Amino acid sequence: MNDTAADLRFVPLDAGDPATLDAWLRLTLDSAEDVPLSAAPPCAADLTGSVRFAPPGTALAGELALLGGQAVGALRLVFPDGAPVAVVDQLLTAPKERRQGIGTALFRRARALAAEHGRTRLVFDVVQALPGGPARDEGPAAFATALGASPAGSHEGVHQWLDLGAHDPLADGAPAVPAGYRLQRWGTITPDAFAIAVSELERSLGESPPETWGEGPGAIATSHVRRFERMRVGRGRRAYHVGAVHEETGRLAGFTSASKTTGNPEHLLQGMTVVAAAHRGHGLGLVLKLANLAHVREYEPRVRLIETANADSNRPMIALNEAMGFVPQERFVSWEAPVAPAV
Template sequence: MNHVPSDPEFVPLAADDGDTVAQWLDLLAASARADTDSLNAPPCAADLTGSLRFAPPGTALDDWAVREDGRVVGALRLVLPDGAPVAVVDQLVVHPAARRRGLGRALHGHALQLARKHGRTTLVATLAEGLPDGPPLGAVPAAFATAMGAVRGAGPGGLRQWLDLNRHDPLADGVPATPAGYSLVTWGTITPDEYAVPVSALELSLGDAPADTVQQEVRTSYARQFERMRVGRGRRAYHTGVVHDASGELAGYTSVSKTTGNPGFLLQGMTVVHRAHRGHGLGLLLKLANLERVLREEPAVRLIETANDETNRPMIAVNEAMGFEPYERLVSWTRDVDPSGA
C-alpha cells in the first residue's frame, strides 16, 4: 500500500530548535542540489543557522518550517523591511521528494496569512530570468508565481554577474596606480571607528547625496548593524577604502565577504564612490586592490558573484573590465495581499 502523507504542519523555525534546524538545513541542501548549478555556492550551515538569529539591518525575519509525518519537507522565510508595506518572500522551498503535492501552494497561502498579520499589503519575490547569451534557466518559478496571482514587474531589474578566476585574471596587469591626492586604506570585517559613519553614509546614499547631509541622518552606524549580522553568521569580510588626502574624507570603498563553508566562493558587495570624486577610476582601483588582498589571504577563492541594478551601467562596465560575465536577470514579482483573506 502506498504511504499517504499526513496533513502539513506549520511550525515556527527557531535557532534553538536543533532537530528542526538540522532538518531545515538538509532540506535546503537537497533543494540546492536539485535546482542550482556549479556556479552557485552550496548552502553554508553556519551562515544559514546564524541567519535565524541575525537579520539584515532594517529588517525582521519570520521563518517557518512545514512538516509531514514529523519530517521537515518545506520552508518559508519572509523578510519584513522596517517601515515598508511589503513582505519579501526570501525562501519558499519544497523538498524535491515532496513536490507536486500542493505544498508550494500551501506555503504561499501561509505567506499571505503572515503578511496580513504583519500589516503588509504586498507580497514580493525576486526571481531569476535567463539572458540571451546566458545559461538556460527553468521556467518553474515564474510559472508558480503566475499561478499564485503574482505579476512580473515592468521596471528595471538586476543583473547578476560571475567572475571565474580559472578563466579570467583581472590582476594580470597588476593594480592601477592610486591617483595623486588619494590614499588607499584597508580593514577587515570590523570597520575602524573613524570610518563607520562615513561608510554608512556612502552606502545609504550610494554616494549621490552630500556626505555631511547624510551623516547627520545616520544616527546609528549602518556599518555596525551590518557587522553584527556578518559576525553572527560566521562571515568574514574584506574592505578597501580610498581617502581624499586634502580633506581626509573617505571618498569611496568596496566590500567583499564570504561564508565559512565555501572557501572557493566570494561575494562582491557594495562598491561606492562619492559623486565629488568620480572620474578618476577609483571604482576599478578599489575592486582590484581589494581582490589582490583577498587572494593573498584566501587563495582558494575561484568564483566571485555580484549583482547590480541593470541601470547602473558604470559599475557593470567596471565589472566587465575585470572579466565578470552576465549570468541572469533578477526581476521583482508582486502580489497584493487582500486584508480580508479572500
C-alpha cells in the same frame, strides 16, 4: 488543495529550537540545486546564523512545513521596517515531495503571515535566462503566475560571475592610485574613523555631501555599518574592504566590500562599491575593486569564483565588472502578489 497539502503542519523556525533548526538546515542543504554559476553552495554556518541575525532594519519570520513528522517544505519572510511589503526570502519544497500542492500551501501561508504583520504585498525575485546565456528553470515564473503574481515592472538586474581560473584581472598588476588619494585596507570590522562615512556612502550611494553626515561616538555605535557587522559576524562571515582616502581632506572618498562564508573557500561575494559624487571620474571604482581582490587573495588564496549583482540601471558598474572579466549569467526580476488574493 490535495490531501497531502491539507495534512501539513507549520512550526516556527526558532533559533532556540535545535531540532526544528536542524531539520530546516538539512532540508535546505539537501534541496540545493546544482545550477552552474547561479548560486554558491549553501553554507551551514551562514544559514544557521541567518536565523539568529536579521539584516539591519528588518524582521524575520520562518516556518517549517511538516508532513507526518518529516520536514517537506520551508518558508521565510523578511519584513523591512516601514514598508508595506513582505519579501519572500525562501519558499522551498523538498524535491521528492513536489507536485503535491505543498508549494501552493506554502505560498498561501506566506500570504497569511504577511497579513499578520500588516503587509499588503509579497515581493520576490524570479531568476530568468539571459539571451544567449545558460538555461534557467522557467517553473518558478509559471508557479508564481498561477498564484496571481506578476512582474513588478522594476528592480530588474543582472547576476555576474568572474572565474579567476579563466581570467585574472590582476595578471598585469593593479592600476596606479590616482594622484591625491591613498588606499586604506580593513577587514570585517570598519575602523571608527570610517564607520560614519561607510554608512552614509552606502545609504545615499555616494550622493550625500559629508557636511550632512552625523558624527560622534553615539552615531558610530548605532550606524548602519555597525548593525550590519553584527549580522555578518553572527553569520560567521569574513569581509575585506579597501577605501580611497582623499588626502587633502582626510575624508573617505569611496570604498568597496567583499565577503565570504566559512563553508565555501572557493567562493567570494563582491558587495557594495561606491564612490562619492564629488570624487567620480578618476577611475577609483576599478582601482578599489582590484586592490580589494589583491587584499582577499592574501588571506583567501583558494578563492576562484566571484559573484556580484547589480540593478539594470547601474550600467556603469555592470560595464566595469565586464571589463574586469565578469560574465553575465542570469537576470533577476522582481515579482509581486497581493497579500489578499483576488476572489
